[in-house]
Amino acid sequence: MKLTMERLTKQFKNKIAVDRVSMELEEGIYGFLGANGAGKTTLMQMLCQIITPTSGEVKLDGRSNIEMGEAFRDLLGYLPQEFGYSPGFTAKDFMLYIAAVKGLRPSYAKKRTKELLELTNLSEDADRKIRTFSGGMKQRLGIAQALLNDPRILVLDEPTAGLDPKERAYFRNMISGLSKDKIVILSTHIVSDVEYIADRILLMKKGRFIMNGTVSELTETIDGEVWECEAEEKELENMDRSICVVNSHRQGKDLRLRVVSNTKPMQSAVKAEPTLEDLYLKAFYEEMDERGRW
Numbered sequence: 391m392k393l394t395m396e397r398l399t400k401q402f403k404n405k406i407a408v409d410r411v412s413m414e415l416e417e418g419i420y421g422f423l424g425a426n427g428a429g430k431t432t433l434m435q436m437l438c439q440i441i442t443p444t445s446g447e448v449k450l451d452g453r454s455n456i457e458m459g460e461a462f463r464d465l466l467g468y469l470p471q472e473f474g475y476s477p478g479f480t481a482k483d484f485m486l487y488i489a490a491v492k493g494l495r496p497s498y499a500k501k502r503t504k505e506l507l508e509l510t511n512l513s514e515d516a517d518r519k520i521r522t523f524s525g526g527m528k529q530r531l532g533i534a535q536a537l538l539n540d541p542r543i544l545v546l547d548e549p550t551a552g553l554d555p556k557e558r559a560y561f562r563n564m565i566s567g568l569s570k571d572k573i574v575i576l577s578t579h580i581v582s583d584v585e586y587i588a589d590r591i592l593l594m595k596k597g598r599f600i601m602n603g604t605v606s607e608l609t610e611t612i613d614g615e616v617w618e619c620e621a622e623e624k625e626l627e628n629m630d631r632s633i634c635v636v637n638s639h640r641q642g643k644d645l646r647l648r649v650v651s652n653t654k655p656m657q658s659a660v661k662a663e664p665t666l667e668d669l670y671l672k673a674f675y676e677e678m679d680e681r682g683r684w
């Protein structure tokens with residue numbers, strides 16, 4: 391199975407949210423990683439036919455998704471960023487309702503609902519109202535509904551937003567487990583959500599993919615550029631603004647710094663093993679303010 395984006399573009403008035411994106415995806419987990427506003431949601435919405443591209447095309451095995459129509463949508467499972475859960479529904483009724491909207495046969499819907507509530511560890515909560523669910527439970531239910539039609543293409547827009555570390559870990563394992571024979575696209579701005587489970591990372595910035603590769607292919611690009619050093623506060627203040635400080639940790643009166651720089655930032659600096667987080671922070675460094683906030 392080959393999902394292709396061909397010069398996919400979306401323009402809102404004078405804002406180009408997605409800019410001539412071309413990419414070919416086969417079975418596997420893809421992490422769309424980018425800062426807020428990079429264009430991830432817009433791109434996913436075009437892939438799922440929620441919005442129409444200004445130009446460009448999406449194809450599946452060479453056929454336009456528009457031409458395929460219903461046949462394409464039948465292969466899709468989508469979890470939007472803000473899912474409209476009906477708080478008065480129980481988890482089970484909600485699943486059956488979505489199954490009906492998707493046009494699934496009632497007997498199949500019932501069987502799938504049971505299986506998926508089990509998979510997402512919600513069986514015991516099947517008859518509880520969604521309004522009583524934690525953020526993590528709602529996200530698990532969101533995944534369950536996206537899987538109702540056994541999709542070959544699963545698109546998850548910031549599925550881990552608001553989850554605590556334990557729920558994030560559970561979630562990652564669940565995605566890994568269900569990704570066989572599927573194209574799974576997962577958008578996030580949290581590096582650790584995709585670092586260990588994505589087969590490929592697609593780094594998105596200003597509407598374009600600026601990098602694409604496995605974690606090790608991407609981190610190799612900054613091999614030899616990551617440094618650790620101790621510095622006084624003054625030295626940090628005077629440091630060239632173009633040097634990307636990815637972490638600064640106070641130790642007594644000094645600071646322990648981790649920086650990305652293609653030249654040695656100070657005499658005492660020693661090289662460190664690059665991580666995906668280093669690469670991400672370097673890519674989006676200019677979008678941070680002088681206090682290191684986004």
Ligand SMILES: Nc1ncnc2c1ncn2[C@@H]1O[C@H](COP(=O)(O)OP(=O)(O)OP(=O)(O)O)[C@@H](O)[C@H]1O
Pocket residue numbers: 402405406407424425426427428429430431432433
């Ligand atoms: N309906 C719209 N009208 C105008 N501009 C829009 C619209 N939707 C998105 N944009 C703009 O397009 C750009 C990309 O937005 P998008 O939501 O796709 O980014 P994102 O990477 O998903 O970020 P986030 O994680 O914050 O949702 C942003 O500058 C956003 O303000």
